[in-house]
Amino acid sequence: MNATDGLAVRDLTVHYGPVRALGGVSLDVPPGAVVAVLGGNGAGKSTLLRAISGTLRFQRGGISAGEISFEGERLSGAAPAAVVARGVVQVPEGRRIFSRMTVEENLRAGALGARRGARPRMIPHGAAEARERVLALFPVLAERARQRAGLLSGGEQQMLAIGRALMARPRLLLLDEPTLGLAPLMAARIADTIKEINAQGTSVLLVEQNAALALSLASHAYVLEVGEVALHGPAAGLAESDEVRRRYLGIGAAEVAAGTPGERPALSRWSA
Numbered sequence: 001m002n003a004t005d006g007l008a009v010r011d012l013t014v015h016y017g018p019v020r021a022l023g024g025v026s027l028d029v030p031p032g033a034v035v036a037v038l039g040g041n042g043a044g045k046s047t048l049l050r051a052i053s054g055t056l057r058f059q060r061g062g063i064s065a066g067e068i069s070f071e072g073e074r075l076s077g078a079a080p081a082a083v084v085a086r087g088v089v090q091v092p093e094g095r096r097i098f099s100r101m102t103v104e105e106n107l108r109a110g111a112l113g114a115r116r117g118a119r120p121r122m123i124p125h126g127a128a129e130a131r132e133r134v135l136a137l138f139p140v141l142a143e144r145a146r147q148r149a150g151l152l153s154g155g156e157q158q159m160l161a162i163g164r165a166l167m168a169r170p171r172l173l174l175l176d177e178p179t180l181g182l183a184p185l186m187a188a189r190i191a192d193t194i195k196e197i198n199a200q201g202t203s204v205l206l207v208e209q210n211a212a213l214a215l216s217l218a219s220h221a222y223v224l225e226v227g228e229v230a231l232h233g234p235a236a237g238l239a240e241s242d243e244v245r246r247r248y249l250g251i252g253a254a255e256v257a258a259g260t261p262g263e264r265p266a267l268s269r270w271s272a
């Protein structure tokens, strides 16, 4: 991938004090792509997103080696507001909305960090347009505009969290477990929305425990294990991989053994 394109993470190592959470992770999100990051608890998925969004410092973590760049400019070391201004916005795990504020106020808060100090060519449209786009994606947010956000259902709160991030008009959206704790129908609605957001031109880096859903949305995926990339490749190929089927798609070893391998797209095992 050309260094000026999309997001490039190179040999990223992150520590929380003495704890190494990521070791030598490299990953690309090409412009316009949906890329998924899979992995079990503690694999380092949230840490990766925090490193990109500049929010590691809030967890007493830091980048000890490696580089992150977006559209050819260095992101690593930038403050969270500067990362948002560059067009990279994270929806944190646990949909941290402002529960005492109204839906409308939450959305307005999302627009505050948009492209502050950015070059004029980086302002594709204004906040009003962003708001219209969000309300078209999530009509329920228009219906509940004056309601306190804390009164929304879990799925609606996730919609608000994504909507608030979109108010900053990102070119890359970082999503941390957007379907966690949601009923299957709501998870499917969130998945459809992610597709729609991507179709409108925003790239997505998606961290998901729901591997089946993530692989259905993504073109490429990375599997993190104990802070390292264990496997990566086209999502269709990973969905066919015995290891991923057994460990992340809940398909038993016997079924995997009984399956016919067929033609599989190339996968790369990360070699250190």
Ligand SMILES: Nc1ncnc2c1ncn2[C@@H]1O[C@H](COP(=O)(O)OP(=O)(O)OP(=O)(O)O)[C@@H](O)[C@H]1O
Binding pocket: 016, 019, 020, 021, 039, 040, 041, 042, 043, 044, 045, 046, 047, 048, 059, 060, 061
């Ligand atoms: N604030 C922190 N301080 C110290 N260690 C941390 C902190 N946050 C995460 N870690 C450690 O870093 C490693 C990676 O954690 P991380 O939360 O990134 O994993 P994850 O893949 O997102 O897991 P989960 O799905 O459980 O959220 C784990 O060993 C975890 O215990």
